[in-house]
Amino acid sequence: xxxxxxxxxxxxxxxxxxxxxxxxxxxxxxxxxxxxxxxxxxxxxxxxxxxxxxxxxxxxxxxxxxxxxxxxxxxxxxxxxxxxxxxxxxxxxxxxxxxxxxxxxxxxxxxxxxxxxxxxxxxxxxxxxxxxxxxxxxxxxxxxxx
Numbered sequence: 001x002x003x004x005x006x007x008x009x010x011x012x013x014x015x016x017x018x019x020x021x022x023x024x025x026x027x028x029x030x031x032x033x034x035x036x037x038x039x040x041x042x043x044x045x046x047x048x049x050x051x052x053x054x055x056x057x058x059x060x061x062x063x064x065x066x067x068x069x070x071x072x073x074x075x076x077x078x079x080x081x082x083x084x085x086x087x088x089x090x091x092x093x094x095x096x097x098x099x100x101x102x103x104x105x106x107x108x109x110x111x112x113x114x115x116x117x118x119x120x121x122x123x124x125x126x127x128x129x130x131x132x133x134x135x136x137x138x139x140x141x142x143x144x145x146x
Contacts, residue, residue: 002048004055010071012058014046019060021074040074048090052097052113059100061091066102068113080111090135095142106131110145 003025004010011025013036020036049060057077059068066080080102089103093113102109106126112118123145126133137146 002050002058004051004058004071005053006055010051010055010058012049012051012060012071014049014060017041019046019049019074021071023072038074040069050092052093053095054097057097057113059091059093061089061102066091066100068100089133092136092138094138095140099142101136101138101145103133103136106133108133108136108145 001011001013004012008024011020011022013020013022019040021038021040022034023037045062046060047062049058051058051071056071057068058071059066068077068080069075070077080100089105089108090101091103092101093099094101098113100111100113102111103125106124108123108125110121110123138144139146
């Protein structure tokens with residue numbers, strides 16, 4: 001589940017197979033909630049999602065891959081391969097929307113959004129008995145990944 005930015009945000013919510021996109025999700029309707037404006041076949045158990053700061057795109061992560069999609073239509077912009085594993089971690093865009101942090105096991109990969117073929121920076125972040133990284137965040141200026 002993720003909300004985009006702004007007064008009329010897009011809502012993305014997923015079960016194990018489908019991701020639904022609701023536009024203008026912050027507006028009260030006074031009625032029974034309507035179904036999503038778009039369905040995206042996500043498959044593989046989406047664990048986390050995040051929107052770019054401008055709300056134009058959203059990313060989702062599974063145990064096998066990550067995808068960036070257009071928030072208005074749900075169309076695939078690009079898929080980001082990642083090493084397989086059972087851990088489905090967090091995903092978070094940087095404040096400028098140019099980088100994407102993807103947690104996988106005890107690692108966090110930082111990737112360029114503009115050029116997904118650009119080199120990935122991998123950080124070993126988890127330590128101790130249970131090293132899985134379950135959350136990631138950026139400082140407001142985007143210089144620090146937490």
